[in-house]
Amino acid sequence: MTTMRRPALYADRIKKKLMYLCYVLVALSLLLPLSLSAETEAEVHAAYKASAEAEKPAVLDRLDAIVSNASVVFLKDVLANGETSALRSRAAQLLGKLKQGRVELQNAFDNDDRYVRTATMQSLAMIGDPMSYPWFVKGFGDTKNPDVRLAALKGLSLTGKPNDAAKFREALNWGIVDATVYAIQGFGTIGARNEWNNIRRYCEDSNPSLVAACLRSAGRLRNPESVSILEARILDQNQEIAAAAIEAIGNFGGQTTIQTLIRVKKANPSHPLLSRINDVLKKNKAGKQYAVLSTSLNFRQQPNEQAASHGILGENEVVEVLERGKRKYTYLSSTGQEYEDFWYKVKDFKGRTGYVYGAFVTLVDTQN
Numbered sequence: 001m002t003t004m005r006r007p008a009l010y011a012d013r014i015k016k017k018l019m020y021l022c023y024v025l026v027a028l029s030l031l032l033p034l035s036l037s038a039e040t041e042a043e044v045h046a047a048y049k050a051s052a053e054a055e056k057p058a059v060l061d062r063l064d065a066i067v068s069n070a071s072v073v074f075l076k077d078v079l080a081n082g083e084t085s086a087l088r089s090r091a092a093q094l095l096g097k098l099k100q101g102r103v104e105l106q107n108a109f110d111n112d113d114r115y116v117r118t119a120t121m122q123s124l125a126m127i128g129d130p131m132s133y134p135w136f137v138k139g140f141g142d143t144k145n146p147d148v149r150l151a152a153l154k155g156l157s158l159t160g161k162p163n164d165a166a167k168f169r170e171a172l173n174w175g176i177v178d179a180t181v182y183a184i185q186g187f188g189t190i191g192a193r194n195e196w197n198n199i200r201r202y203c204e205d206s207n208p209s210l211v212a213a214c215l216r217s218a219g220r221l222r223n224p225e226s227v228s229i230l231e232a233r234i235l236d237q238n239q240e241i242a243a244a245a246i247e248a249i250g251n252f253g254g255q256t257t258i259q260t261l262i263r264v265k266k267a268n269p270s271h272p273l274l275s276r277i278n279d280v281l282k283k284n285k286a287g288k289q290y291a292v293l294s295t296s297l298n299f300r301q302q303p304n305e306q307a308a309s310h311g312i313l314g315e316n317e318v319v320e321v322l323e324r325g326k327r328k329y330t331y332l333s334s335t336g337q338e339y340e341d342f343w344y345k346v347k348d349f350k351g352r353t354g355y356v357y358g359a360f361v362t363l364v365d366t367q368n
Contacts, residue, residue, distance in 0.1 A: 044066075071098075076104050079105070096119075109139070122151040158185075165187070165195060169183070177210065181213040184214055187199055196221060200218075208240050211238075215229075231249070234249065243276065246280060249261065258281060266364050282367070288366060289365050290319065290364050291363055293317050295315050295360050300354055302355065319348045325345070
């Protein structure tokens with residue numbers, strides 16, 4: 001009996017040892033990330049100062065994942081006194097990530113080599129402070145360094161002035177996607193409505209980044225010709241594009257924003273960005289419910305088909321619903337079709353109140 005049980009005992013011991021090893025490995029896998037992430041910025045600063053010059057770039061890289069404003073003074077010092085271009089450039093990049101050190105970055109751009117100038121201009125563009133505008137103009141004029149020019153263009157797209165329109169027109173011809181995006185954004189920033197014909201084609205481009213940039217600029221320019229484009233793009237399946245169009249139509253405000261978004265909600269009641277649409281409607285103080293006309297209708301002064309009319313409301317026109325009638329009304333159309341529905345008291349965007357027949361409208365709630 002004892003001899004027969006030995007294989008089973010050995011198997012049981014091996015199983016227990018394997019389970020123990022598994023527990024150890026799991027524990028190590030949990031502790032290892034903790035030990036790596038436990039390094040503080042102060043410890044990295046100290047390691048940098050204690051390291052040989054050749055080791056300092058690798059030490060500085062360790063800041064990237066944990067950097068905060070606690071490192072600003074340290075990074076400014078590296079930017080000013082780091083021995084190599086690589087160190088000073090890395091410090092500039094980290095300051096840009098923190099959106100700190102504008103003055104020091106501007107000084108470095110004026111006085112350092114081409115590699116540091118590139119890094120500092122990229123960081124100044126990330127910060128996007130209007131106080132850096134003169135440096136963006138200087139950077140754009142640096143025709144010997146394309147990377148500096150591109151970063152300066154980004155900065156100008158955020159801080160530009162009306163006299164920069166020629167720079168943006170030039171950048172549209174560079175054949176670089178990022179440059180085109182920045183140029184389109186720049187036209188929106190400077191409010192160059194007369195440039196709409198130069199950028200509208202990008203709203204139909206196959207590149208989503210160009211489309212989104214075009215839509216956002218359309219919103220800043222608030223050109224009435226762009227409203228139909230924005231409405232169509234809100235229904236785009238690409239959410240980056242749809243979000244940009246929602247943001248853009250929100251910039252128009254009032255009647256244009258409300259009517260457009262109500263029509264969008266009618267077209268797609270389960271839009272994936274519905275909460276964002278509702279937020280824009282709320283910001284524009286939209287009413288609780290609207291009606292979208294499915295055909296042209298008489299805007300009746302009383303809730304019956306014999307009542308005098310304010311005039312004709314057009315197909316797809318949007319009116320605010322004030323209240324629904326208490327009883328249904330049977331209506332016989334000119335084609336002989338019979339309908340039974342409520343009359344709705346509504347208000348148009350001219351401030352007139354009247355009635356429309358429910359069979360010919362779609363009701364849209366603003367917060368559902």
